[in-house]
Amino acid sequence: MYMRNCWYVAGWSKEYQNALKPQKLLGESIVFYRQIDGSPVALENACPHRKLPLSDGKLRGDVVECGYHGLTFDCSGACVSAPTQPGNIPKRAVVKSYPVEDRYGLLWIWMGDPALANPRNIFFIENYDNPNWGYTDGGVLNIDCNYLWVVDNLLDPSHVAWVHVTSFAGAGTDDAPLDLERTEDGVIVSRWIYDQPVSPYYADLVRFTGNADRKQHYEMCFPAIALNKSVYAPAGSGGPEKEITDQTYINISYNFITPIDEHHSQYIWFQHRNTDPENKEVSEKMNAGAIMAFHEDKHILEAVHAGMQGLETPYIDLGLDAGAKLFRLQLLRKIDAE
Numbered sequence: 001m002y003m004r005n006c007w008y009v010a011g012w013s014k015e016y017q018n019a020l021k022p023q024k025l026l027g028e029s030i031v032f033y034r035q036i037d038g039s040p041v042a043l044e045n046a047c048p049h050r051k052l053p054l055s056d057g058k059l060r061g062d063v064v065e066c067g068y069h070g071l072t073f074d075c076s077g078a079c080v081s082a083p084t085q086p087g088n089i090p091k092r093a094v095v096k097s098y099p100v101e102d103r104y105g106l107l108w109i110w111m112g113d114p115a116l117a118n119p120r121n122i123f124f125i126e127n128y129d130n131p132n133w134g135y136t137d138g139g140v141l142n143i144d145c146n147y148l149w150v151v152d153n154l155l156d157p158s159h160v161a162w163v164h165v166t167s168f169a170g171a172g173t174d175d176a177p178l179d180l181e182r183t184e185d186g187v188i189v190s191r192w193i194y195d196q197p198v199s200p201y202y203a204d205l206v207r208f209t210g211n212a213d214r215k216q217h218y219e220m221c222f223p224a225i226a227l228n229k230s231v232y233a234p235a236g237s238g239g240p241e242k243e244i245t246d247q248t249y250i251n252i253s254y255n256f257i258t259p260i261d262e263h264h265s266q267y268i269w270f271q272h273r274n275t276d277p278e279n280k281e282v283s284e285k286m287n288a289g290a291i292m293a294f295h296e297d298k299h300i301l302e303a304v305h306a307g308m309q310g311l312e313t314p315y316i317d318l319g320l321d322a323g324a325k326l327f328r329l330q331l332l333r334k335i336d337a338e
Contacts, residue, residue, distance in 0.1 A: 002026045002259055003223040003335050004112035007122045009256035009268050011140065013102045016040055020064065022055035026111050027261045030098065031055045035062040041075040042109055044096035048079075054095070104128055106256070106268070112338070123225050125254060127272060134277040136287040138270025143298050145305030147224055147265040150257045152324040153297055154226035155189050157216040160199075163300055167293045168230075170199035170214065180323050185221040186330070189323035195235040201289050205282065206232045206249040207275065213238025220327050222334060226255035250274045253290070263305065267294065 010016075010025060010032065021032045022045050031045040031054045045053045047066040057067035063080060065072045071093055072081035079093035099110040099117035104125050110117035127133045143150060153159060160167075161174035172193035181188040193214045198206055206212065215238065217229035231238065232249040244250075251273040258266045271290060276282045308315065317325065 001262065001335070002111070003331060003338065005110075005116050005338055006112065006223045007101075007108045007110055007117075008223060008258045009225075009266075010042070010100070010107045010109040010258065011266075011268065012138075013040075013105050013107045016107055018059065020055045020057070020059050022053060024260050025109065025266075026259050028111070029053065030109075031064070032100075032107070033059055033064070035075060039075070040100040040102060040107055042098035042100045043073060043075075043077055046095065047071055048090075048093050048095060123221060125272075127274075132274070132277055134273045134275060134279060134283060136271040136283045136290065138268065138287065139291055139294075141267045141294055141298060142260070143265045143267055143301055144263060145265060145301045146262060147257050147259040148328065149301045149304050149308075150265050150267060150297075151220060151224050151226075151327065152321070153301060154228060154255055154257075155187060155218050155220050155323040155327060156320055157189060157191065157218050158320045159300075163296050164201075164293050167201040167289055168199055171196040172214070173199075173216070178320065178323070180326065182326060182330075183219075183221075186219065187323050187327040188217065188219045190215065190217045190219075192239055194238070198232060201286075201293075202230065202232060202249065202251070205251075205273075205275070205286070208234045208247045211235040213242075218323070220323075222331060224257040224259075226253075226257070228253040228255065248274075251286075263309075269294070 016032050016034055018034050023030050023032060029045040030042050032042050034040055043054060045055050047054055047068060049071055050068060052066060052068045054064050054066060058065045063072050063074050070083040071079055073095055074080050077095040077097035079089050082089045099114050101108045101119045101122060103122050108122055158174060160169050176191050176193050178189055178191050195211045196214065198212045212232045213235055215231035219227040230251045234247055237245060251271055253269060253271045256268045260266055271286055
């Protein structure tokens with residue numbers, strides 16, 4: 001059901017402190033905390049004795065004490081104390097430990113074979129530390145649907161014409177031809193739309209007046225990380241062979257989808273733009289617009305999930321589904337290989 005030998009985003013780093021925080025990811029119950037030195041820890045959230053969640057126990061310094069009989073576990077998942085039988089720790093008293101890393105203000109977790117976890121393989125965010133790029137605070141949204149419906153949506157530039165009328169929509173987003181590219185890391189669906197008004201979301205953000213050449217770049221990387229790039233250039237200056245100029249506006253939305261279970265997904269995002277690095281007002285306005293749009297997606301995707309769960313007649317695919325179908329096929333092959 002899931003690709004496991006890869007890095008997923010568990011949440012924003014700031015949400016994990018020296019306290020027990022339970023979560024379910026990929027159908028597995030996990031308890032997170034930070035050690036006294038700030039190092040993150042992720043353990044199976046179940047004492048091996050009678051499976052009481054460790055999150056119902058106590059964090060004592062760097063170790064977790066079960067709230068039932070005091071079995072105590074360190075950051076590796078090893079039992080270091082069994083108070084009811086001193087000096088006789090059960091050999092099978094161990095809980096699963098997950099590799100975790102802080103990067104880009106996010107806490108990443110490796111859900112597969114720990115021996116294969118390499119922090120260098122965490123998704124790379126270009127320009128993250130570039131002082132000339134502005135960013136939004138982003139957010140987190142739980143969506144009551146399978147994560148693959150979110151993946152499909154983030155590989156579908158056309159849905160904005162109907163779902164996001166007051167934000168991302170614009171002339172050409174309904175019927176301009178789409179380009180499909182397969183990459184080593186996933187799939188890109190993109191298109192250029194020429195000499196059309198700037199969409200409402202970006203109208204006050206671009207560096208020029210008048211019509212624009214617009215690129216919609218929807219990229220999905222394994223396991224479920226989307227890089228959605230919007231490029232706006234003055235009409236006549238944009239296109240696949242044209243150089244980026246000082247007037248070209250670029251905004252990248254980074255979207256991290258982590259399955260909670262078969263019917264629920266966690267969606268975390270933030271945006272990065274090549275303008276106004278210190279303008280907090282612009283960042284807040286952009287983030288508010290994104291939150292509104294993503295709640296529009298949430299409404300649609302939860303209804304899609306419910307409809308596909310209770311199929312009464314067969315469903316069909318459209319041409320716009322080619323990117324999502326290709327990504328799903330590649331993802332399934334990786335899951336089968338694992």
